[in-house]
């Protein structure tokens with residue numbers, strides 16, 4: 001796998017996964033050019049996005065690192081997206097920009113249509129036209145899907161062979177739509193594409209809207225934490241380094257043709273080891289206590305299930321392992337401990 005001398009467009013580069021992926025690419029490949037694209041929206045604390053961009057800029061100034069260019073803009077701005085493709089002519093595109101989150105889609109549905117449908121469509125069109133007039137164009141589009149496409153499926157672990165026709169949130173519906181749009185563009189214009197169904201990603205510089213981060217903030221303030229479905233929920237928590245490593249394996253290899261001669265494939269990237277929410281909270285509290293962030297465990301309020309939530313997520317990663325010899329390996333204790341160390345250095349040293 002070598003990304004040297006390649007131009008790679010990473011959308012969502014001020015976001016959690018896009019930041020870590022961009023950083024790994026410029027750190028490991030001195031002659032890669034990463035073009036970061038992000039609207040830096042205010043869905044969660046912008047200071048965290050600004051910090052990620054600052055770290056990327058700082059890293060790219062070091063000797064022996066690749067180049068990082070950042071463009072602030074909205075994927076829904078077709079003219080801007082087209083101009084980025086014309087100017088930088090990316091060989092690989094990784095589309096991570098999206099409106100994420102399940103609960104927010106109940107109150108702000110427009111944001112999901114704008115970013116995940118119109119924005120993704122603009123990426124597909126730009127990939128298509130990158131090959132105009134015999135240009136080499138985009139060789140591989142890798143895009144983020146989500147474990148949420150499995151909806152309320154009862155059969156576990158979730159396999160990419162399973163049906164995903166019953167989304168229980170608008171977020172899930174947009175991610176499933178992206179997979180279908182990508183398949184059709186891949187077939188129509190022979191552009192290799194790979195969709196990645198990520199399973200609850202956590203780690204340093206993570207997302208404050210996600211449960212582990214919210215729990216931490218409440219525990220630090222001595223507030224009660226709210227646990228839904230009375231704690232009877234299971235999540236396949238996946239550490240960010242595993243997600244980034246898996247994504248870079250996938251980026252380097254275009255999918256083989258399927259039975260319809262289409263180079264489009266979808267993989268699960270998850271830990272293959274679901275944890276109960278109550279055990280998760282216990283491990284988180286222990287890691288926060290070990291770092292001196294809190295001194296004692298918090299109070300818990302057990303509440304019913306929220307609309308849009310699913311009972312469990314559990315990734316079957318055999319396809320990923322078969323095609324790339326890779327599967328996530330970081331234990332929850334190790335990952336949460338690294339998250340707690342970062343949280344302490346970021347919030348408590350200031």
Ligand SMILES: NC(=O)c1ccc[n+]([C@@H]2O[C@H](COP(=O)([O-])OP(=O)(O)OC[C@H]3O[C@@H](n4cnc5c(N)ncnc54)[C@H](O)[C@@H]3O)[C@@H](O)[C@H]2O)c1
Pocket residue numbers: 011012013014015016017018037038039040041049073074075076095096097098099100101114115119144145146147197198199200201202207
């Ligand atoms: N983190 C997870 O647990 C998880 C799980 C499943 C899927 N995903 C998917 O992975 C991708 C990355 O997730 P993340 O956790 O890094 O989320 P994130 O919210 O931290 O990052 C997404 C970034 O996209 C940007 N963005 C949103 N709409 C945009 C638009 N229209 N134009 C330009 N930029 C826009 C946001 O400003 C943000 O910085 C998303 O597609 C998400 O749906 C994440």
